[in-house]
Amino acid sequence: MKKILLLVVFVTGLFLTGCGKNQYQLLAENVKQIELTGNLVTYQAYYHNVIEYEKKAGSGITHLLEEDRKLFAEYTGTIRYGINLSNVKIEVKGNEINVFVPKAKIIGEPNVDKDDFDANNFIESKEGINKNPITADDSAKAFDEAQKNMKEAAAKDEELLAIAQMRAKVLLEENINQLSGLNPKSYTINWEYEQ
Amino acid sequence: MEVDNNEEKLEKKEKEKKEKKNSLKSFKRIGLLLIILILVVFGIKMIILNKDGDVKNHVKTILDRVVQKSELETVTITYNVIAKKCKDENNCDKSSNNIKDFKYVVSCQGTITAGIDFDKVKVEVDESKKNIIIHIPEASIKGDPNILSINFLNGNELSASELTNARNLCQETTKERSQADGKLIPAATEQAKIVLEGFYKQWIKAFDSSYTVEIR
Numbered sequence: 001m002k003k004i005l006l007l008v009v010f011v012t013g014l015f016l017t018g019c020g021k022n023q024y025q026l027l028a029e030n031v032k033q034i035e036l037t038g039n040l041v042t043y044q045a046y047y048h049n050v051i052e053y054e055k056k057a058g059s060g061i062t063h064l065l066e067e068d069r070k071l072f073a074e075y076t077g078t079i080r081y082g083i084n085l086s087n088v089k090i091e092v093k094g095n096e097i098n099v100f101v102p103k104a105k106i107i108g109e110p111n112v113d114k115d116d117f118d119a120n121n122f123i124e125s126k127e128g129i130n131k132n133p134i135t136a137d138d139s140a141k142a143f144d145e146a147q148k149n150m151k152e153a154a155a156k157d158e159e160l161l162a163i164a165q166m167r168a169k170v171l172l173e174e175n176i177n178q179l180s181g182l183n184p185k186s187y188t189i190n191w192e193y194e195q
Numbered sequence: 196m197e198v199d200n201n202e203e204k205l206e207k208k209e210k211e212k213k214e215k216k217n218s219l220k221s222f223k224r225i226g227l228l229l230i231i232l233i234l235v236v237f238g239i240k241m242i243i244l245n246k247d248g249d250v251k252n253h254v255k256t257i258l259d260r261v262v263q264k265s266e267l268e269t270v271t272i273t274y275n276v277i278a279k280k281c282k283d284e285n286n287c288d289k290s291s292n293n294i295k296d297f298k299y300v301v302s303c304q305g306t307i308t309a310g311i312d313f314d315k316v317k318v319e320v321d322e323s324k325k326n327i328i329i330h331i332p333e334a335s336i337k338g339d340p341n342i343l344s345i346n347f348l349n350g351n352e353l354s355a356s357e358l359t360n361a362r363n364l365c366q367e368t369t370k371e372r373s374q375a376d377g378k379l380i381p382a383a384t385e386q387a388k389i390v391l392e393g394f395y396k397q398w399i400k401a402f403d404s405s406y407t408v409e410i411r
Contacts, residue, residue: 033400033401034397035397035400040393041389041390041393042265042389042390042393043386043389043390044382044385044386044389045272045273045386046272046378046379046382046383046386047272047273048272048273048274048275048276048372048373048376048379049273049275050275050276050277050302052302052348070348072277072294072300072302072348074275074276074277074372076376076378076379078382078385080389082393113378120292121292122292123277123292123293123294123300123348124292124293124294163266166265166266167265167266167390170261170264170265171261171265171390171393171394171397173264174257174260174261174264174394174398175394175397175398175401178257178398178401178402179401
């Protein structure tokens with residue numbers, strides 16, 4: 001009877017551990033399934049901004065009596081934040097999983113709405129004999145400047161960068177828990193964040 | 196002597212028969228136990244599979260967790276506008292783009308908060324097409340704008356008391372502008388969709404790669 005019991009325990013063990021593999025070996029193998037390539041977008045910020053664009057007076061006879069002018073316009077755009085998954089490091093040691101989460105960054109280029117830079121949308125002073133009018137070139141320059149400003153401001157926005165990194169952590173954690181094949185209480189995840 | 200021998204032989208035979216019977220019984224027991232064991236293990240696996248098979252509940256449970264941990268319910272949006280103060284409220288064309296037509300024009304820096312009510316999320320599962328569709332409700336603006344700073348674009352000779360009026364003007368203009376902003380709500384909704392798409396794209400591979408997930 002003892003032999004039978006031993007056999008039963010052995011076979012049960014085989015079934016439950018996946019043909020004799022240690023559960024933490026399985027954990028390591030399962031966690032490896034997480035795809036760590038490409039960018040993971042975790043935040044898309046929408047901006048409604050104001051641009052101040054300086055239009056210099058032109059030179060030559062046609063630009064006589066022109067003055068430098070300041071133009072203002074409202075514009076909108078979106079920008080995406082996320083992490084580069086190839087910089088994530090996941091290491092399984094026994095029942096401990098060490099995860100390194102890289103700092104969030106801007107993914108791609110800002111998506112600024114070009115229609116907001118129509119000459120009619122600029123707020124300006126129209127006084128003067130030769131009013132130094134807004135041209136299509138000015139609209140294009142203001143648009144470029146807005147794109148640049150938006151990217152610079154977004155790159156410095158530590159609050160949004162932190163949210164994007166935190167969201168990446170949540171997604172990684174959920175994926176580890178889904179793929180681990182074990183009760184999340186049976187292992188510990190240690191997080192390291194790039195500052 | 197011969198009788199003794201026969202008796203001994205008979206005893207031996209009976210012993211052998213008993214042993215055979217016993218070993219048969221043991222084999223039967225082992226067999227039975229193994230069958231029970233297999234049934235139990237498959238039973239457990241079926242329970243787990245059925246649990247996982249309830250895709251809808253599974254998707255919703257994870258969604259609630261991801262939403263809560265990722266703080267997807269609310270989003271703070273930078274909302275900067277230009278506000279115009281009329282010289283004469285009864286005779287004023289606010290659509291004018293000439294700065295001189297106004298008492299002053301201010302650039303207002305502020306934020307607004309948009310929220311998504313995730314209790315209204317709908318999960319649709321099409322078993323035949325192996326497709327999971329998660330319908331995210333539209334975002335909506337929550338509360339009043341928060342004005343952080345103001346910058347006069349003209350009207351340098353304004354009194355300090357005008358600052359409060361200008362701040363109120365910013366508050367009103369930001370509210371009006373954000374409510375009429377056709378791009379704001381889709382963008383606020385999109386930011387939640389992006390996170391969920393990123394998550395479910397990975398999750399579905401582990402859950403059942405024959406499924407596809409769509410976030411709408």
